[in-house]
Amino acid sequence: MTRELTTQEQFDAFADEVARELGTHCRTVELIDYDGGLGRLIITGDGRALRLCQPDDRHPDSLKIHAALPDGNKMIAPSIGVTARTARHVAREITRRLYPLHTEAARQAAELAAKQEAEESDRTAFARSSGLLARILDTARPGHRRLVCSVSAAPETLVAVLRADSDPDGASQLDEAEAVEFTTILALGLASGSPGGLVIRTAAPSSPDQVYGWRLRTGDFEPLTAGEIFDAYCTNADSGDLVPPESDVDYCVPPDLGPDATPSTHRR
The missing domain is CATH 3.30.70 (Alpha-Beta Plaits)
Known part of the structure; x- marks a missing residue:
């Protein structure tokens, strides 16, 4: 019932x-x-x-x-x-x-x-990575430019290299595949909080090469001091021994990227 x-x-x-x-x-x-x-x-x-x-x-x-x-x-x-x-x-x-x-x-x-949270985090990190790369290229002097990004990840360190020479109009000439790989690895470091770094070397006629960079640490993107970038370039990574500095190379502080890393247009 x-x-x-x-x-x-x-x-x-x-x-x-x-x-x-x-x-x-x-x-x-x-x-x-x-x-x-x-x-x-x-x-x-x-x-x-x-x-x-x-x-x-x-x-x-x-x-x-x-x-x-x-x-x-x-x-x-x-x-x-x-x-x-x-x-x-x-x-x-x-x-x-x-x-x-x-x-x-x-x-x-x-x-x-x-x-969904992970996907959103990845999208945010990729957008931030793209913005940082754009600002780095915007603030770098014209000429030959080579960027290296490394992120410590199991089971091995991930490394990406990007050539970004500028044309006479000042626009960066980027290889599509290199740019995607570089941005992805940088985004991985930002999203995961894994340690890593990004270094850029620029070369222009009649002036010393410039080398500067940033460290990745717990998702932050921090500029390296001139002394830190000098030590990184003048220390053997395997043995830890000092190596002589290159001639005609200026180890310097990176330019200010500004509070926001908003994407800008670069040719690929």
């Missing part, structure tokens, strides 16, 4: 019974965002929000129960249909059928949210 649920008062009392059957820490509250008929919200002891609804008053014993997922996810909340025989029967169906669906849906929702 099913319960007669034709008024909100009767429905609320039935929802209270279902909540008691589900556990001592369950409670019910008003379902304020439902206008499809009788409804009540059950909050379980472990934080689940169950929407107990009567979608069709022509069938007052047919209930629909939705288990809510976190706000902002794009998955459909799991639900089951159940007959209002007794509160114990409804609670049993929630435990037997709805809880497993909700657990799986919540797991998938968490994975989807993590994936």
